[in-house]
Every structure is written in C-alpha cells, then in structure tokens.
Amino acid sequence: MKKKKLIFLITFITFCFLVFLKGLNKDNIYIPNELSGKKIISFNSKKFFNNEEISSDTIFFEDKIYLLNIWASWCAPCRVEHGILMELSKNSSIKIIGINYKDNFNSAKKFLNLLGNPYSEILVDKNGTLSIELGAYGIPETFIINNKKILKKYVGPLDTDSLKEIQLLLK
Amino acid sequence: MKLFKIIGIWLLLSFSSLANIENKNDELVYKISKNIRCLICQGQSVYDSQSDFAQSMKLVIKKKLNEGFTEHQIYEYLKEKYGEWITYDPAFKKSTFFLWLLPIFSFIFGGWIIFRKIKFFKL
Numbered sequence: 001m002k003k004k005k006l007i008f009l010i011t012f013i014t015f016c017f018l019v020f021l022k023g024l025n026k027d028n029i030y031i032p033n034e035l036s037g038k039k040i041i042s043f044n045s046k047k048f049f050n051n052e053e054i055s056s057d058t059i060f061f062e063d064k065i066y067l068l069n070i071w072a073s074w075c076a077p078c079r080v081e082h083g084i085l086m087e088l089s090k091n092s093s094i095k096i097i098g099i100n101y102k103d104n105f106n107s108a109k110k111f112l113n114l115l116g117n118p119y120s121e122i123l124v125d126k127n128g129t130l131s132i133e134l135g136a137y138g139i140p141e142t143f144i145i146n147n148k149k150i151l152k153k154y155v156g157p158l159d160t161d162s163l164k165e166i167q168l169l170l171k
Numbered sequence: 172m173k174l175f176k177i178i179g180i181w182l183l184l185s186f187s188s189l190a191n192i193e194n195k196n197d198e199l200v201y202k203i204s205k206n207i208r209c210l211i212c213q214g215q216s217v218y219d220s221q222s223d224f225a226q227s228m229k230l231v232i233k234k235k236l237n238e239g240f241t242e243h244q245i246y247e248y249l250k251e252k253y254g255e256w257i258t259y260d261p262a263f264k265k266s267t268f269f270l271w272l273l274p275i276f277s278f279i280f281g282g283w284i285i286f287r288k289i290k291f292f293k294l
Contacts, residue, residue: 035252102223128227129234135252137210137224
C-alpha cells in the first residue's frame with residue numbers, strides 16, 4: 001500500500017514538473033495572428049499635415065503592396081525601426097502609410113525632420129481608437145496590405161529580418 | 172405661460188432620458204471592459220488598466236455601443252480582431268478541453284475519496 005502511494009506521488013510530482021517546464025519555456029508574449037488574410041476595415045481619418053478628412057478607400061485602392069505603420073515620436077522602438085522604413089521608401093513598388101498614434105503634432109514633425117519622412121501619407125489617430133479597430137495593440141506595429149487584404153502583421157519594431165521578408169514579397 | 176411650462180417639462184424629460192441612455196451605456200462599457208483582457212498588461216482587465224491600449228479600448232467599446240452593437244456583438248468583434256484570448260471566456264475546443272474538464276474530474280475524484288473515507292469510518 002505504501003509503495004503504491006509512493007509511486008502515485010512520484011508520478012504526480014513528475015507530471016506537475018513537466019507541465020510547469022513546458023509552460024515556463026513557452027513564450028509569454030501573446031501575438032494575435034487572427035488578421036492575416038482578412039480584409040482591412042474601411043475608415044475615415046485626418047491627414048497629418050493639413051488636417052483634411054481622408055477615407056481609407058482613397059488610400060489603398062492601387063494594386064500594389066502597402067505598408068501601414070503605426071508610430072509616434074515618443075516611442076523609442078519607432079526610432080529604431082525608422083531606418084528600415086527609410087530604406088523601404090526607396091523602393092517604388094511599395095507605398096508606406098503612417099498612422100501617427102496619440103502624438104503631439106510638433107514633436108512628430110520634429111521626429112520626421114530629424115530622421116526623414118518615409119511615408120507617402122500620414123494619418124492621425126489622436127485617441128488610439130483607429131489602431132484598436134485595425135487590430136493593433138501597441139506601437140510600433142506594421143501591416144503589409146495588398147488588395148485591401150492584410151498579408152502580414154509585424155508587432156514591434158521592424159528589423160533586418162523583416163526588411164528581407166518584405167523585400168522578398170516585393171519581388 | 173402654460174406653453175413655457177409644457178416646453179420646460181418636455182425639455183427636462185428629454186434630457187433626463189438622454190442622461191439615462193448615457194448612464195446605461197457607461198454601465199455596459201464597465202461591464203464589457205471587465206470581461207476584456209488587457210493584452211499588454213500582466214493579469215489585468217481593460218477595466219482595471221490605465222494603459223494606452225486599455226483607454227483606447229474603452230473608447231472603442233463606447234463607440235460600438237453608440238453605433239448600436241450589442242454586448243455579444245462587441246465580444247465577437249474583438250475576438251475577430253484579437254482572437255479568443257481577448258475575453259475571459261475560453262471556448263470548449265481541442266486545446267482547452269483539459270482546462271474545462273480538469274475541475275470536473277477533480278471534483279469527482281475528491282468526492283470519491285470523501286465517500287471512501289466516510290465508508291471506512293462507518294465500518
């Protein structure tokens with residue numbers, strides 16, 4: 001009887017250990033992958049430089065690849081990825097659209113003057129609702145869009161690996 | 172004079188009903204945001220969090236309610252964008268069956284142990 005109990009206890013402890021081991025090794029950053037292949041929502045927003053109202057239908061209408069990047073001047077990782085966006089902006093087969101997230105106009109303008117402007121159009125998301133409706137949850141975040149469909153989503157700053165991936169898509 | 176009184180009462184009533192709708196929507200925003208997980212916070216609901224994500228999420232919930240979405244439609248809308256994880260109500264499926272069935276098995280197993288002990292003491 002004692003032996004049986006001991007075997008049961010050892011099995012139970014081993015089971016718990018394995019469950020925790022598996023759980024602890026798992027990445028705890030949750031990245032939703034629900035949006036790939038889905039259509040991008042239609043939305044209205046304001047242009048960054050002149051405050052003019054603009055509809056998403058007039059932005060994503062061409063049959064080319066669009067890169068939609070959510071950024072802000074106060075976001076340090078956005079500074080890190082800016083060089084990648086500048087590099088991509090040299091390629092004429094991609095159109096880079098920016099969404100300026102909860103930012104101050106003057107700081108954002110300074111940011112662009114300092115690091116360059118890779119965006120062909122910048123929209124404003126003053127209260128962050130547009131980003132939520134797009135399915136983003138932090139910044140920087142980047143969507144690759146073609147034919148109004150989301151091909152891929154990058155959470156966090158773009159790096160040289162993502163640059164290579166995007167350049168492959170453009171070929 | 173009578174006309175003024177009627178207009179006054181009518182205005183008062185319409186304002187109070189508007190305020191009622193606003194209050195009802197606010198209560199629903201609180202209720203829904205308590206059931207929505209803040210994806211960038213550790214173990215907090217959108218209601219509890221003051222992060223940028225949570226604040227914008229509350230605004231989106233309010234906006235959707237004003238657009239005529241029901242509570243259920245808002246959960247579905249958010250699940251479509253962020254996946255099952257966004258709500259605190261995991262669906263019963265292959266990857267979650269253990270989570271749902273473990274408490275039931277534990278309950279049955281515990282009941283069986285208690286039953287045996289009682290039987291043992293009675294004898």
